[in-house]
Amino acid sequence: MKVHVNGEPRELPGPVTVQALVPDGRGVAVAVNGTVVRAAAWSVTTLGEGDRIEVVTAHQGG
Amino acid sequence: MQIAGEQLASRLWVGTGGLPSLAAVRAVVAAAEPGLVTVSMRRTSDTGEGSLLDTLRATGVPLLPNTAGCRTAREAVFTAELAREALGTSWVKLEVIGDETTLLPDVVELVEAAETLVRQGFTVLPYTTADPVVALRLVDVGCAAVMPLGSPIGSGRGIADPHAIEAVRAAVDVPVVLDAGIGTASEAAQALELGCDAVLVATAVTRAEDPVGMAGAMRLAVEAGALARQAGRIPRRTAARASSPTRGRVAL
Numbered sequence: 001m002k003v004h005v006n007g008e009p010r011e012l013p014g015p016v017t018v019q020a021l022v023p024d025g026r027g028v029a030v031a032v033n034g035t036v037v038r039a040a041a042w043s044v045t046t047l048g049e050g051d052r053i054e055v056v057t058a059h060q061g062g
Numbered sequence: 063m064q065i066a067g068e069q070l071a072s073r074l075w076v077g078t079g080g081l082p083s084l085a086a087v088r089a090v091v092a093a094a095e096p097g098l099v100t101v102s103m104r105r106t107s108d109t110g111e112g113s114l115l116d117t118l119r120a121t122g123v124p125l126l127p128n129t130a131g132c133r134t135a136r137e138a139v140f141t142a143e144l145a146r147e148a149l150g151t152s153w154v155k156l157e158v159i160g161d162e163t164t165l166l167p168d169v170v171e172l173v174e175a176a177e178t179l180v181r182q183g184f185t186v187l188p189y190t191t192a193d194p195v196v197a198l199r200l201v202d203v204g205c206a207a208v209m210p211l212g213s214p215i216g217s218g219r220g221i222a223d224p225h226a227i228e229a230v231r232a233a234v235d236v237p238v239v240l241d242a243g244i245g246t247a248s249e250a251a252q253a254l255e256l257g258c259d260a261v262l263v264a265t266a267v268t269r270a271e272d273p274v275g276m277a278g279a280m281r282l283a284v285e286a287g288a289l290a291r292q293a294g295r296i297p298r299r300t301a302a303r304a305s306s307p308t309r310g311r312v313a314l
Contacts (some may be wrong), residue, residue, distance in 0.1 A: 006106070006107075026115075027149065028106060028148055029103075029145070029146075029147035029148035031143075034140065036140075038147060039147065054105065055105065056103045056105055056106060056144050057103070057106045057115065058101040058102070058103065058114055058118070058125070058127065058145075058148065058149060059103070059104040060077075060078040060087065060101065060102070060114060061079045061101050061103075061127075061128050061130055062077030062078075062079040062080075062100055062102075062130065062215070062262075062264030062268075
């Protein structure tokens with residue numbers, strides 16, 4: 001199954017949850033197809049073919 | 063000072079962008095003793111930037127995520143939502159930039175984004191032009207503070223139009239935080255003297271020859287500016303006015 005993680009194509013073995021994609025989710029936010037997935041829902045949100053996933057965290061900034 | 067009922071420990075806020083290492087971030091924050099530290103939200107990679115969060119959390123200073131780089135209200139709202147989820151704060155320094163050359167705010171998109179985020183329960187601190195009319199619009203839609211620019215981001219040109227900053231101060235009843243353009247400590251002090259409640263500096267510190275030294279200078283400057291504002295400056299006069307008494311002078 002092919003998805004895009006932070007703009008890069010990624011091959012996943014099959015349907016996986018957001019939780020499996022981001023095992024250490026401290027300080028991280030995830031959006032799937034432009035919608036934020038709350039951390040509480042990571043373990044029950046399954047990724048699908050062609051999903052565009054954004055994984056972001058804090059960087060230095062002004 | 064207080065924003066949205068929260069007490070902040072200092073009127074100096076610092077950005078971390080431009081520092082070469084996490085050790086430098088730690089040292090600058092220690093020297094500045096800021097009330098808030100700003101961060102941006104970017105895609106994760108394997109460069110270990112996750113530890114930036116650990117570094118900043120260890121300082122105990124509250125974090126203020128920004129929406130830097132966003133060009134539309136929609137992008138900025140999305141970025142704020144991600145920041146709230148990642149950092150567990152509903153505060154956001156809202157930036158919507160009109161173009162890459164000037165990095166000036168697109169105030170139309172800004173007001174729209176602010177309104178949406180306030181409705182979603184965010185505490186919105188918008189980076190805006192030094193324009194009292196726009197500032198009022200932002201307060202009207204529920205912003206907790208306004209952050210007018212002194213001069214363009216990273217330009218170090220100081221407060222280009224002090225009267226505009228005073229006009230913003232006079233127009234709104236929320237805290238005014240001078241954001242962008244500060245180049246050195248005297249300009250940070252001036253912002254407070256003009257009536258701003260706080261100052262956010264990033265480039266002025268992070269790209270100074272000695273960032274830690276400049277961070278300390280900014281801390282003292284902001285304190286001095288606030289004290290001067292409170293003390294009340296003398297009016298400007300056209301003519302000189304002697305401070306020594308004229309009576310009792312010796313005769314020759």
